[in-house]
Amino acid sequence: MRDYKWLHEFCLNRFGSAKALEAMLPQPRSDAELRALSDDRYLSLMSLRIFRAGLKHSLVDAKWPAFEEVFFGFDPEKVVLMGAERLENLMQDARLIRHLGKLKSVPRNAQFILDVRRERGSFGALIADWPASDIVGLWKYLAKHGNQLGGLSAPRFLRMVGKDTFVPTDDMVAALKAQDVIDKAPTSQKDLAEVQAAFNQWQTESGRPLCQLSVMLAHTVNH
Secondary structure (H helix, E strand, C coil): CCHHHHHHHHHHHHHHHHHHHHHHHCCHHHHHHHHHHHHHHHHHHHHHHHHCCCCCCHHHHHHHHHHHHCCCCCCHHHCCCCCCHHHHHHCCCCCCCCCCHHHHHHHHHHHHHHHHHHHHHHHHHHHHHHCHHHHHHHHHHHHCCCCCCCCCCCHHHHHCCCCCCCCHHHHHHHHHHHHCCCCCCCHHHHHHHHHHHHHHHHHHHHHCCCCHHHHHHHHHCCC
């Protein structure tokens, strides 16, 4: 596995200057910002990620104001009371994406968020307090306790809310293979632990957040 110095020099050459490189790198939210984000916004973004899965993002985003309306602004205390009959009725609403499984995920994840709130005070506290050095552990927690948050949905949701995370996109997986970190897509706990360890090393060497290292690594893949 090559060190961060190689990664930095490669990206500098690719983008032409340090200024151009920095301009395309994401910035994670601070712990205080994550903690301040309200539970309804976490539920909205979680649901948005679930509905985006497998669909054109612009299509889902255009319909999202209607989702905000029918799901009471994603207030988890209101959404959790939505029963099967109401969800079935939403299947007749042409303003929405009428996928029953995904519609059912919204009240289920509302209950998840309320459970976390009772334990920690807010969902944002869970997200803010989880160490980036074990971000794959947070993916696992979300997939286990949430609904339809497996695969790439958990890391993509975390990226949407601004939690520092890497995302194992096809390009990033190809780059990790090229660096001999893994030899296949990281789905097992062993592979995920090896990817986490590599990112932790690069973060120690660079001082950069995981999200920036993830994007930089993906850009080492030739298209």
